[in-house]
Amino acid sequence: MRKHWGSGVIWLLLFTMPFWMLAVGGYTELAARIVVLGLAAMALNFLLGFTGVLSFGHAAYFGLGAYGVGMTIKYLFPSTAAGVVIGVAAGTLAGAIIGALIVKLRGVYFAMVTIAFGQVFYFIAFRWNSVTGGDDGLTGWGRQPINLGFTTLDIQGNDKAFYYFVLALFTISVAVMALLLRGPFGRTLLAIRENERRARFLGIPIELHIWLSFVISCFFASLAGALFALVNNFTDPRFLRWDQSGTFVIMAVMGGMRSFWGPLMGATVYVLLQDYLSSHTENWMSFVGLVFVLVVLFFPRGIVGTARTRTVAEP
Amino acid sequence: MKKPSTPTAMTRRTVIKAAAAAGAALLAPPIIKARGEEPIKIGLDNPLTGTYAALGKNELVGAQLAIEQINAKGGILGRQVQLLVEDSTSGEAGTAVQKARKLIERDQVNFLVGNVNSALALAMAGVSNEKGVLHIVPGGHTDGITGSSCHWNVFRVCNTTTMEANAVSSALLKNIGKKWYYITPDYAFGHTLQEGLEKAAAKGGGTKVGGDLTPLGTTDFSSYLIKAQSANPDVIMFLVQGDDMINALKQAVQFGLDKRLHLGGAQQELESLLGLPPEARIGTWVFEWYWKQPDVPHVKEFVAAIKKKTGKVPTARTWFGHASIWSCALAANQAKSLNALKMAKALGGMKLPPEVGLMPNEAYFHEKTHQLITTLYVGNAQAKGSEPEDLFNVTQLVKGADAAASPEEAGCKMTWPSAT
Numbered sequence: 147m148r149k150h151w152g153s154g155v156i157w158l159l160l161f162t163m164p165f166w167m168l169a170v171g172g173y174t175e176l177a178a179r180i181v182v183l184g185l186a187a188m189a190l191n192f193l194l195g196f197t198g199v200l201s202f203g204h205a206a207y208f209g210l211g212a213y214g215v216g217m218t219i220k221y222l223f224p225s226t227a228a229g230v231v232i233g234v235a236a237g238t239l240a241g242a243i244i245g246a247l248i249v250k251l252r253g254v255y256f257a258m259v260t261i262a263f264g265q266v267f268y269f270i271a272f273r274w275n276s277v278t279g280g281d282d283g284l285t286g287w288g289r290q291p292i293n294l295g296f297t298t299l300d301i302q303g304n305d306k307a308f309y310y311f312v313l314a315l316f317t318i319s320v321a322v323m324a325l326l327l328r329g330p331f332g333r334t335l336l337a338i339r340e341n342e343r344r345a346r347f348l349g350i351p352i353e354l355h356i357w358l359s360f361v362i363s364c365f366f367a368s369l370a371g372a373l374f375a376l377v378n379n380f381t382d383p384r385f386l387r388w389d390q391s392g393t394f395v396i397m398a399v400m401g402g403m404r405s406f407w408g409p410l411m412g413a414t415v416y417v418l419l420q421d422y423l424s425s426h427t428e429n430w431m432s433f434v435g436l437v438f439v440l441v442v443l444f445f446p447r448g449i450v451g452t453a454r455t456r457t458v459a460e461p
Numbered sequence: 462m463k464k465p466s467t468p469t470a471m472t473r474r475t476v477i478k479a480a481a482a483a484g485a486a487l488l489a490p491p492i493i494k495a496r497g498e499e500p501i502k503i504g505l506d507n508p509l510t511g512t513y514a515a516l517g518k519n520e521l522v523g524a525q526l527a528i529e530q531i532n533a534k535g536g537i538l539g540r541q542v543q544l545l546v547e548d549s550t551s552g553e554a555g556t557a558v559q560k561a562r563k564l565i566e567r568d569q570v571n572f573l574v575g576n577v578n579s580a581l582a583l584a585m586a587g588v589s590n591e592k593g594v595l596h597i598v599p600g601g602h603t604d605g606i607t608g609s610s611c612h613w614n615v616f617r618v619c620n621t622t623t624m625e626a627n628a629v630s631s632a633l634l635k636n637i638g639k640k641w642y643y644i645t646p647d648y649a650f651g652h653t654l655q656e657g658l659e660k661a662a663a664k665g666g667g668t669k670v671g672g673d674l675t676p677l678g679t680t681d682f683s684s685y686l687i688k689a690q691s692a693n694p695d696v697i698m699f700l701v702q703g704d705d706m707i708n709a710l711k712q713a714v715q716f717g718l719d720k721r722l723h724l725g726g727a728q729q730e731l732e733s734l735l736g737l738p739p740e741a742r743i744g745t746w747v748f749e750w751y752w753k754q755p756d757v758p759h760v761k762e763f764v765a766a767i768k769k770k771t772g773k774v775p776t777a778r779t780w781f782g783h784a785s786i787w788s789c790a791l792a793a794n795q796a797k798s799l800n801a802l803k804m805a806k807a808l809g810g811m812k813l814p815p816e817v818g819l820m821p822n823e824a825y826f827h828e829k830t831h832q833l834i835t836t837l838y839v840g841n842a843q844a845k846g847s848e849p850e851d852l853f854n855v856t857q858l859v860k861g862a863d864a865a866a867s868p869e870e871a872g873c874k875m876t877w878p879s880a881t
Contacts, residue, residue: 173567281648282580382555
């Protein structure tokens with residue numbers, strides 16, 4: 147029963163966030179940013195923490211989602227829903243194709259190739275000035291109100307409405323990921339993570355499972371990217387760059403990549419540190435780096451992972 | 462064997478610890494400020510790190526001086542003014558957008574000021590327009606800001622790239638030569654500056670013999686310089702700025718290109734010249750403001766005030782920062798309101814008073830484009846002047862009105878919100 151209690155508190159905090167954010171010095175968009183980047187880190191962790199495969203190129207799919215939604219609204223039709231669908235489809239399709247090409251690689255080779263493919267997308271976005279806006283980013287578009295038939299969701303002008311729109315998609319995504327991980331598919335991924343050779347001897351199609359895990363992970367990463375573009379009403383080629391991928395890995399590792407909620411915690415800490423410290427010092431990155439080093443040295447299982455291990459050890 | 466743990470378990474203690482950590486992180490920012498007379502807030506979202514750090518920091522100094530002066534003169538609408546500063550980075554538009562949202566959302570600033578980088582300024586203008594906050598762009602030059610992407614709430618103090626191109630091109634065509642090669646930064650500023658120069662050159666019979674787009678933050682220009690040399694131009698136009706300008710010119714002089722060709726360009730800044738070795742302080746350029754203007758009233762006092770603050774003379778950037786903040790105050794005091802719409806109406810067409818303008822010709826905001834029409838200073842960089850910081854020899858003053866594109870040419874169609 148205790149684990150439900152824990153998740154319950156997280157959900158309670160997430161659902162009430164816009165109401166106490168301002169009182170503690172935050173703002174609604176910061177809350178949305180935490181949720182969105184948390185989703186991206188959790189998507190990455192589906193692959194990293196639960197399949198044991200390190201991708202250093204997830205920013206590519208995140209960014210494809212972002213550019214997908216931005217370019218759809220700007221060039222095709224002014225509909226947020228269509229933009230999100232197209233963005234997610236673009237990111238997932240790219241993930242499916244690239245995943246199929248690299249699924250046989252392992253360890254550092256896998257990580258290197260994911261960086262390489264990620265950078266391909268970065269340079270396309272950076273150089274193709276006439277379409278993507280190049281280094282300037284994609285401006286001149288914004289999220290549109292969503293027509294639900296019976297009512298219109300004003301995510302354009304109402305920050306809280308937009309936050310709950312993001313949170314609803316986050317909730318569905320997290321539920322789907324949790325269900326997948328709890329079922330036989332998730333157990334198989336864990337088996338691959340723990341001992342790939344043994345899993346292979348058991349007759350599990352390893353490549354297929356890693357590919358599926360990669361595609362699922364890319365699906366949610368591109369959803370996060372699409373939402374992130376909507377948070378900012380803006381996209382930037384840097385959303386696709388390898389250091390953005392690194393940020394997701396940092397979030398997952400900092401929060402605890404063996405735990406389900408760890409990456410969300412990592413993303414929360416990262417976003418808050420960035421938001422707060424960067425207003426006070428130009429060298430905020432060194433503080434984030436310091437926290438990361440401390441976490442890796444003293445809490446190798448991440449913030450959530452360590453806390454949990456300690457409690458379990460107690461009688 | 463490790464301690465047993467169930468993969469999805471999340472205990473109460475975990476959550477309490479997590480909540481405590483999150484709470485501690487959230488509590489860190491200042492919670493609620495003292496009530497009573499809230500100061501007027503101006504948010505400066507400008508580079509403090511990266512390629513444009515030196516430029517951004519000088520704009521900050523100018524802004525700080527303006528805040529002190531405004532507060533000494535009774536503030537805005539009788540209230541004190543406070544400057545909130547955020548580092549936008551030099552090239553990450555995503556960060557600039559995030560900071561702009563933070564300033565508007567959390568800090569509830571009455572004015573937004575920024576950015577040095579044109580691309581970041583354009584991206585920020587999208588945010589300020591969405592939120593309806595009066596926005597002054599101190600130093601992002603790309604045409605679009607007061608052209609095709611102009612907004613009712615966005616005003617710009619520095620010149621457009623077209624104004625710079627028109628101001629400098631005749632001097633280059635007449636005195637140097639007609640074949641130009643471009644080394645252009647690959648973002649909004651570079652794109653429109655090169656476009657403007659190509660147009661201006663074409664009018665005077667000049668041609669483009671080649672060009673390269675260089676990513677912002679390039680440190681090694683050797684391959685571009687070799688290519689430029691082999692195209693055999695009369696002038697290599699260095700359109701890069703900030704640290705990129707220093708690296709590019711330094712390397713060009715090391716290669717000995719200055720002995721064979723003219724190295725010049727359009728926009729040049731005192732920050733860059735100060736960062737260059739004396740032998741690389743060469744070429745024909747345009748400055749947007751210069752500290753040595755003995756005949757213009759109030760300039761001496763401004764230079765003295767800045768020197769007192771920093772020990773250095775003000776640059777065009779210092780002036781941008783100063784004029785931008787003053788524009789905020791002038792707009793509010795003229796409109797007698799903090800309503801962005803009323804302030805924007807008041808600022809359109811406004812002439813800057815001489816102690817703010819600090820130029821031979823009266824500077825004013827164009828009513829239709831919201832572009833400040835200034836004076837441009839065409840001249841040559843010099844290795845050594847009468848004083849250590851006198852590194853530019855002004856040969857010609859160009860009136861902004863003569864160099865600027867008309868609102869129709871600029872493509873500015875402004876839509877105003879309905880008054881509320």
